[in-house]
Amino acid sequence: MAIIVQKFGGSSIADTEKIMAVAKRIVSTVKEGNKVVAVVSAQGKTTDILIEQARAISKNPPKREMDMLLATGEQVSIALLAMAIDSLEQPVVSLTGAQGGIVTDTHHTKARIRAVDCARIKSELGLWNVVIVAGFQGVSKSNDITTLGRGGSDTTAVAIAAALGAEMCEIYTDVDGVYSADPRKVPNARKLEEVGYGEMLELASLGAGVLQPRAVEVAAGHGVPIHVRSSFSYDKGTMIREVSSVERKISVTGVAADDNCAKITLVGVPSEVNILTLVFSALAKQSINVDMIVQAGTRNSVTDLSFTIARAELDSALETINNIRKDSDWKIVCDENVAKVSIVGAGMMTNPGVAAKMFSALEESNIPVYVVSTSEIKVSCLVPLENYEEAVLVCHKKFELEQ
Amino acid sequence: MAIIVQKFGGSSIADTEKIMAVAKRIVSTVKEGNKVVAVVSAQGKTTDILIEQARAISKNPPKREMDMLLATGEQVSIALLAMAIDSLEQPVVSLTGAQGGIVTDTHHTKARIRAVDCARIKSELGLWNVVIVAGFQGVSKSNDITTLGRGGSDTTAVAIAAALGAEMCEIYTDVDGVYSADPRKVPNARKLEEVGYGEMLELASLGAGVLQPRAVEVAAGHGVPIHVRSSFSYDKGTMIREVSSVERKISVTGVAADDNCAKITLVGVPSEVNILTLVFSALAKQSINVDMIVQAGTRNSVTDLSFTIARAELDSALETINNIRKDSDWKIVCDENVAKVSIVGAGMMTNPGVAAKMFSALEESNIPVYVVSTSEIKVSCLVPLENYEEAVLVCHKKFELEQ
Numbered sequence: 001m002a003i004i005v006q007k008f009g010g011s012s013i014a015d016t017e018k019i020m021a022v023a024k025r026i027v028s029t030v031k032e033g034n035k036v037v038a039v040v041s042a043q044g045k046t047t048d049i050l051i052e053q054a055r056a057i058s059k060n061p062p063k064r065e066m067d068m069l070l071a072t073g074e075q076v077s078i079a080l081l082a083m084a085i086d087s088l089e090q091p092v093v094s095l096t097g098a099q100g101g102i103v104t105d106t107h108h109t110k111a112r113i114r115a116v117d118c119a120r121i122k123s124e125l126g127l128w129n130v131v132i133v134a135g136f137q138g139v140s141k142s143n144d145i146t147t148l149g150r151g152g153s154d155t156t157a158v159a160i161a162a163a164l165g166a167e168m169c170e171i172y173t174d175v176d177g178v179y180s181a182d183p184r185k186v187p188n189a190r191k192l193e194e195v196g197y198g199e200m201l202e203l204a205s206l207g208a209g210v211l212q213p214r215a216v217e218v219a220a221g222h223g224v225p226i227h228v229r230s231s232f233s234y235d236k237g238t239m240i241r242e243v244s245s246v247e248r249k250i251s252v253t254g255v256a257a258d259d260n261c262a263k264i265t266l267v268g269v270p271s272e273v274n275i276l277t278l279v280f281s282a283l284a285k286q287s288i289n290v291d292m293i294v295q296a297g298t299r300n301s302v303t304d305l306s307f308t309i310a311r312a313e314l315d316s317a318l319e320t321i322n323n324i325r326k327d328s329d330w331k332i333v334c335d336e337n338v339a340k341v342s343i344v345g346a347g348m349m350t351n352p353g354v355a356a357k358m359f360s361a362l363e364e365s366n367i368p369v370y371v372v373s374t375s376e377i378k379v380s381c382l383v384p385l386e387n388y389e390e391a392v393l394v395c396h397k398k399f400e401l402e403q
Numbered sequence: 404m405a406i407i408v409q410k411f412g413g414s415s416i417a418d419t420e421k422i423m424a425v426a427k428r429i430v431s432t433v434k435e436g437n438k439v440v441a442v443v444s445a446q447g448k449t450t451d452i453l454i455e456q457a458r459a460i461s462k463n464p465p466k467r468e469m470d471m472l473l474a475t476g477e478q479v480s481i482a483l484l485a486m487a488i489d490s491l492e493q494p495v496v497s498l499t500g501a502q503g504g505i506v507t508d509t510h511h512t513k514a515r516i517r518a519v520d521c522a523r524i525k526s527e528l529g530l531w532n533v534v535i536v537a538g539f540q541g542v543s544k545s546n547d548i549t550t551l552g553r554g555g556s557d558t559t560a561v562a563i564a565a566a567l568g569a570e571m572c573e574i575y576t577d578v579d580g581v582y583s584a585d586p587r588k589v590p591n592a593r594k595l596e597e598v599g600y601g602e603m604l605e606l607a608s609l610g611a612g613v614l615q616p617r618a619v620e621v622a623a624g625h626g627v628p629i630h631v632r633s634s635f636s637y638d639k640g641t642m643i644r645e646v647s648s649v650e651r652k653i654s655v656t657g658v659a660a661d662d663n664c665a666k667i668t669l670v671g672v673p674s675e676v677n678i679l680t681l682v683f684s685a686l687a688k689q690s691i692n693v694d695m696i697v698q699a700g701t702r703n704s705v706t707d708l709s710f711t712i713a714r715a716e717l718d719s720a721l722e723t724i725n726n727i728r729k730d731s732d733w734k735i736v737c738d739e740n741v742a743k744v745s746i747v748g749a750g751m752m753t754n755p756g757v758a759a760k761m762f763s764a765l766e767e768s769n770i771p772v773y774v775v776s777t778s779e780i781k782v783s784c785l786v787p788l789e790n791y792e793e794a795v796l797v798c799h800k801k802f803e804l805e806q
Contacts, residue, residue, distance in 0.1 A: 053479075054482070057490065059421070059487065061486040066482070075474070078458070079475075083464040083465065092465075093467070094471050099546060120546070
């Protein structure tokens with residue numbers, strides 16, 4: 001008997017009617033002869049409302065207490081969904097992240113899963129219960145409630161699927177799969193039937209938005225197949241798994257965009273200062289992720305260093321860097337009006353014309369490129385925020401992804 | 404350094420402003436040189452709203468899932484209160500019932516505390532943290548979240564105070580102490596400075612409403628002094644502790660009323676049927692509490708049995724008894740329009756005129772008495788619901804409790 005893990009986001013369970021629809025889907029999966037573990041997020045805007053309540057009390061609430069607060073959102077969801085499934089006469093039990101054995105580190109509000117102790121889940125499945133697990137949350141070794149950061153429920157679902165050796169992890173969302181570009185921005189974007197882990201990882205990191213990159217990492221590491229599909233239909237979506245075809249013709253799979261960036265540039269840093277280590281270890285200590293990094297060549301013994309971060313972390317990043325700078329001579333410049341546009345595809349680096357083709361597409365539309373970064377399977381360009389939607393469109397067209 | 408346990412009800416922390424006021428009170432208690440454990444309920448109407456959400460999904464939601472749902476109410480409270488205390492620069496940590504070591508039996512929605520494992524609370528107090536514990540909730544041996552039933556936060560507070568050997572358990576409420584009768588009903592009711600555990604237990608059970616009877620039981624068993632006082636002032640309230648005076652002049656302490664009753668009468672039960680055991684063991688299995696019990700003397704080999712229960716449990720009690728009755732000849736009669744009025748006082752039974760005085764007060768006002776029950780320290784009369792407020796007034800007057 002196969003185990004299927006199904007993950008439902010906050011919009012899929014936003015009200016009573018939607019909860020009942022999800023309950024019916026779970027029960028029908030059971031009737032098809034599967035054991036089901038469902039992972040759910042907080043309902044609709046619950047998390048935002050809780051954050052607002054916290055901010056009304058304190059500008060800078062302790063992160064441990066934020067996690068204590070936010071974890072209630074999924075706990076409400078699992079209880080209500082379990083009640084809905086019970087009303088369909090299907091035995092069911094709900095489990096918090098802690099009860100589900102989601103053990104994390106102690107980085108409150110941004111914890112990472114360290115282990116999944118699925119003894120309780122297994123024993124409940126053994127009793128023929130559907131098991132509903134609260135996504136996004138876990139428990140640290142010191143028995144404190146932690147949360148995994150925005151979108152962490154995807155990671156919870158994949159981690160449980162990996163620990164249980166599940167046949168499939170289904171991610172239900174409000175779109176019907178992964179597209180060659182954001183279909184809201186590119187009307188003729190094409191739904192992809194199948195994407196490899198590596199490409200999906202880039203698409204996820206780069207802002208395709210349907211799936212958390214950490215979830216894809218865990219899936220790739222354990223070979224868990226993911227099916228991204230719509231909460232509102234029974235149609236097939238996009239399968240994410242190891243793609244085995246030796247050489248594929250189309251090297252570019254899709255275009256992704258991330259409009260949640262900010263660029264920081266440190267101007268005129270003396271080259272004897274070990275600025276890379278200084279800056280990036282200080283930022284890491286604050287758990288601030290740095291994305292694109294470019295160090296301009298040294299001239300006159302000074303160097304310029306640019307990098308991008310999530311826009312929401314700009315204030316704390318600037319504070320961190322100011323603490324390093326103290327009364328040095330170099331300057332800090334930042335730009336919030338930037339966005340990252342990327343093309344993603346397997347074997348891209350063996351096809352050297354790809355980056356050039358992207359640059360030419362942008363150039364033809366007079367879109368400036370501030371920073372470039374590349375990997376085995378992607379080329380990313382930082383462009384002005386006001387141009388990024390056009391940049392996605394022209395790249396999508398240039399690579400003929402609509403076909 | 405003394406340990407003080409402070410319990411704040413849902414109305415004391417209903418909004419941001421009230422949460423800040425509670426935080427300030429806790430911090431001032433710390434500044435007076437105490438270690439503080441605060442126990443809080445869910446905010447304002449939160450529990451009612453959650454129950455409504457559950458009812459929208461299922462008429463009869465599983466009790467385990469109700470507990471999973473309801474426990475989020477206090478979890479929100481403890482996180483917000485901890486944030487407020489942190490904003491006053493007082494180190495603080497919040498703990499759920501499970502984290503606070505509140506171990507209960509498995510009677511979901513009505514669990515009883517079996518043990519308090521306060522290792523975590525002690526270690527947090529050792530680190531000079533204020534500890535905020537979620538009231539009303541605990542965890543069973545099988546690691547499921549349980550709740551203690553309405554008003555269970557009082558019991559949580561007293562149980563923690565007992566386990567820690569706290570100097571005092573302060574119960575903050577919206578009235579400023581325990582009165583000789585409900586001050587909303589009896590304008591000249593008198594605030595009591597001190598009440599013994601036994602009398603308070605009767606006053607609590609009989610509907611004085613300021614304190615959960617289970618909390619008083621636990622306090623009496625462990626000798627924990629309770630201070631019932633107002634959330635909105637710093638005035639002294641009512642002390643509940645072992646009263647040592649050998650003989651006290653005033654035998655009647657107060658008048659209590661409970662308008663949440665229903666009476667069930669089983670009419671014409673053949674005397675060979677072991678009806679008491681049959682009925683009350685079946686009701687106990689459903690966790691339905693039975694209060695006043697009167698078995699009328701047998702006549703013509705049949706007997707009548709009357710008893711009272713909480714009105715909310717009338718439907719399930721009738722269902723239980725119908726299952727016992729099947730096609731027997733005896734009948735079931737019920738009356739929802741009843742209320743219980745009681746006079747409470749130490750050493751009452753050694754003063755035989757007390758019950759007679761109560762009956763005469765009711766008789767002079769033409770208030771019928773359906774059922775009478777007495778104990779060492781109380782006399783209770785079941786009266787028509789429409790007369791109960793008058794009954795409280797006339798009893799209060801008869802015993803000159805305003806003086």
